[in-house]
């Protein structure tokens with residue numbers, strides 16, 4: 001069993017207390033590695049290293065071209081190591097290997113994109129009404145604390161690190177305690193690639209104390225967080241004490257809306273993919289499936305029938321379409337919602353643990369029909385393969401139900417009527433709306449939530465904006481005294 005160190009100031013280190021956390025393979029329930037269990041003192045050490053890299057180490061003064069090249073090298077290294085990295089991600093998360101392979105490519109693409117964007121950070125000349133030259137300079141916000149979840153470990157790390165580094169920030173990133181391995185592997189390449197010590201620090205540990213001390217730390221300028229709404233609220237409160245910049249991506253309860261005129265086969269596949277990809281452990285999962293009444297009965301039958309064909313199996317098997325959930329805690333949580341759903345709606349598929357699995361945190365793809373939008377399974381984020389199907393009458397009804405949620409991360413609408421589809425796109429309050437698809441997203445486009453799904457945007461130029469300050473520079477061009485006194 002391998003012991004990984006945290007990555008602080010360019011070196012792999014133990015925690016000060018020499019305490020360790022087990023990392024498991026959720027398909028076998030075996031410990032595959034140990035990582036340091038960081039305390040507040042360890043976080044302080046990492047923040048000091050980042051602070052030094054930013055304040056005196058010269059990182060913000062590197063040229064944009066040099067930062068871009070480092071990011072390109074990192075992207076290439078990820079591609080070179082894609083096989084072993086995908087396997088590590090697969091073993092640690094339980095996601096199917098084929099999906100893990102996509103994730104690794106996505107992470108590489110993200111570093112590459114921001115490698116290119118580093119040289120496109122541009123200021124402005126402001127048209128001020130005076131004999132002056134007014135400029136806006138863009139500067140990095142400083143030390144970024146970044147906290148990420150366990151569902152897409154390397155992709156989430158890339159979404160956080162790449163724009164911050166392109167902007168010239170120094171980073172302290174905390175992966176989820178369940179899934180720290182791929183980003184630690186990546187960190188081990190940073191010295192040879194040429195990243196100066198302290199520019200990237202990875203601390204491993206629990207939300208409390210490691211995550212919470214990062215948020216409270218007075219020397220951290222900004223927190224970027226992806227995770228649950230409950231923790232997002234804690235972070236926002238704690239960040240208030242030091243007036244930190246905060247961006248939050250907090251998941252959702254996203255509606256996937258099917259009108260009667262949608263291509264029926266495509267719709268069924270879209271509903272399945274939308275909610276069951278990555279075991280349903282997706283912040284944008286289409287977990288509320290809104291179906292027009294005229295096709296409702298046929299849709300529910302076909303959806304339930306096809307869900308039973310989803311192949312659960314060992315994550316490393318290339319035929320596997322669904323692996324186990326990431327942890328015992330998540331398994332218990334999802335099993336709990338399966339039971340809650342049985343008291344709230346009509347179970348039409350799944351509902352328990354699949355037969356033939358002695359080990360591993362596997363749950364059946366589960367579908368409830370006739371769900372009231374006020375039911376807990378329609379309001380609370382489950383983060384597992386549990387779908388709530390909700391009937392609707394007409395377009396107005398669909399939009400009303402879709403928007404009746406505290407969340408607003410994502411939505412999708414399926415229809416062959418372009419006028420209706422686009423009306424729904426405009427009416428739904430969500431950070432992304434798909435038409436006749438659900439889930440693909442690209443590093444070039446903005447990602448983030450409306451309402452309680454959070455604020456701030458990741459990816460694209462928007463993602464880098466969140467790591468930049470704007471500095472106004474006023475240059476007096478008049479050689480006369482200002483004549484005030």
Ligand code: ADP
Nearest residue numbers: 148149175176177206207208211212227228231
């Ligand atoms: P999930 O319920 O999906 O595990 P969480 O929001 O609990 O999502 O976790 C997402 C990330 O937030 C993880 O890295 C976790 O360690 C971290 N975290 C949990 N609690 C806190 C906290 N109080 N302060 C800061 N980070 C936290």
